[in-house]
Amino acid sequence: MIRLLLADDQALVRGALAALLDLEPDLSVVAQVGRGDEVVDAARDARADVALLDVEMPGMDGIAATAALTGQVPGCRSLIVTTFGRPGYLRRALDAGASGFVVKDTPAEQLADAVRRVHQGLRVVDPELAVATLAVGESPLTEREREVLTLAERGGTVAQIARDAYLSEGTVRNYLSAAIGKTGARTRAEAVRLARENGWL
Amino acid sequence: MIRLLLADDQALVRGALAALLDLEPDLSVVAQVGRGDEVVDAARDARADVALLDVEMPGMDGIAATAALTGQVPGCRSLIVTTFGRPGYLRRALDAGASGFVVKDTPAEQLADAVRRVHQGLRVVDPELAVATLAVGESPLTEREREVLTLAERGGTVAQIARDAYLSEGTVRNYLSAAIGKTGARTRAEAVRLARENGWL
DNA sequence: GGCCCGGCATGACAACTGTCACGTCCTTGC
DNA sequence: GCAAGGACGTGACAGTTGTCATGCCGGGCC
Structure with missing residues (x-):
């Protein structure tokens, strides 16, 4: 019997996935959480074999949770189950020690199989997404550029971004200019949009 | 036995919801589709009593699908099940004839009840969201302002938006200026962000 | 030590954006 | 018929943005 942990901030989706997976005779959902920062404790307490993790979650994202699991709960493998097939997510998830990565528009029948393969120690990765990841490459942005772009996402002016980041306006403009250049935007x-789509933020 | 139609573009979520609802003895999922424009045909063919519809879908969004259902399949009621609790979505869904509106972070146990209530002819609406909807009010944007804002979302310049909308640059600037004023943005x-969050796009 | 890279900053310039005043066409409603 | 309002346009202006040159400082690295 494979013991599963579900982590997803949408309670309805979490409950529905639990119902789906519990139909399988060899799978059992032993824990459910709605926040990334509860994953490690829950996985340890419930002695989970495989954790299904969403990327977007409050508290801690699924990739950071994967890294924490890999370090602190060695008996538990991670399978990322996410809405967004963003290249950067896949790369970072694998770097963090994830064993699998599936997007939420794969057919429901394949999920149980993915879980079983991950449990056996195999890697499960959406092949299309793997190709996209190779094509896009690693994030070209420096840490500061990433930070400034994230602040720019709200739509404020350079002056506001500068205040939020404790930088001068000129510096903010330089970082934005660099980010625009590196992303190929105009x-x-x-x-911001391109960086988001590639999973660089 | 209440006959259900599920419409959601994420196959995994769709399948999981089906598993969850099929656990209830008085509910039965009789059709599943991944596109909005397949809803009406599927509901008629399967003689569905209640349709659970996501808002974001390819082909036709869940609100338009609701309107089509209301007109063409009178025996089938609509329950919107969506990720985003955006005030404008709720308002438009009710205007289109939806009987219920729940967000995906409500607990899984409540979904079956919501379905039963909708089937009995009752309205099911997230109370918090109802309050937010009253507070936000109707969209203040004219059709053109909405269109230009949507084009602006990609991040292009005024010149690009003008080309896409077949308008002069000056006109585009005027619409953007009006939209900025009406949304209270700077x-x-x-x-764009505020309009998105309020469901005005 | 010298070199490169990133973080941080300034100043200047062209281009773009947001605002405003003003005007023309339609359509809708009284 | 005529007022009201939205769609569409022009022109002008101040303010903001994106780019570039240039500089300083610190940390790796050979």
Whole structure:
């Protein structure tokens, strides 16, 4: 019997996945959490074999939770189950020690199989997404550029971003200019969008 | 036995919801689709009593699908089940004839009840969201302002938006300026974000 | 030590954006 | 018929943004 942990901030989806997986005779959902920072404790307490983790979660994202699990609960493997097939997510998830990565528009029948393969120590990765990840490459942004772009996402002016980041306006403009150049965008807003889509933020 | 139709573009979520609802003795999932424009045909063919519809879907969004259902399949009631509790979505869904509106972070146990209530002809609406909807009010944007804001979302310049909308640059600037004023934003990007969050796009 | 890279900053310039005043066409409603 | 309002346009202006050159400081690295 494979023991499962579910982590997803949407309670309805979490409950529905539990119902789906519990139908399988060899799978059993032993814990459910709605926040990333509760994953490690729950996995240890429930002695989970495989953790299904969403990426977007309050408290701690699924990738950071994967890294924490890998370090602190060695008996538990991670399978990322996410809405967004963003190249950067896959790369970072694998770097963090995830054993699998599936997007939420894969057919429901394949999920149980993915769980079993991950439990056996195999890697499960969406092949299309793997190709996209190779094509996109690693994030070209420096840490500061990433930070400034994230602040720019709210739509404020350079002055506001500068206040939030404790930088001068000129410096913010330089970082934005660099980010626009590196993403191949032509405006700040486009740079934000492209970076988001690639999973670089 | 209540006959259900599920419409959600994420196959995994769709399948999981089916598993969850099929556990209830008085509910039965009789059809599943992944596109909005397949809803009406499927509901008619399967003689569904209640349709659970996501808002974001390819082909036709869940609100338009609700309107189509209301007109063409009178025996089938609609329950919107969505990730985003955006005030504008709720308002438009009710205007389109939806009987219920729940967000995906409600507990899984409540979904079956919501379905039963909708089937009995009752309205099911998230109370918090109802309050937010009253507070936010109707969209203040004219059709053109909405269109230009949508085009602005990609992050292009005024010149690009003007080309896409077949308008002069001056006109585009005027619409953007009006939208910025009406949303209470201070930049174009912020106006886009606020309009998105309120479900006005 | 010298070199490169990143973080941080300034100043200047062209381009773009947001605002405003003003004007023309339609359509809708009284 | 005419007022009201939205769609569409022009022109002008101040303010903001994106780019570039240039500089300083610190940490790796050979």
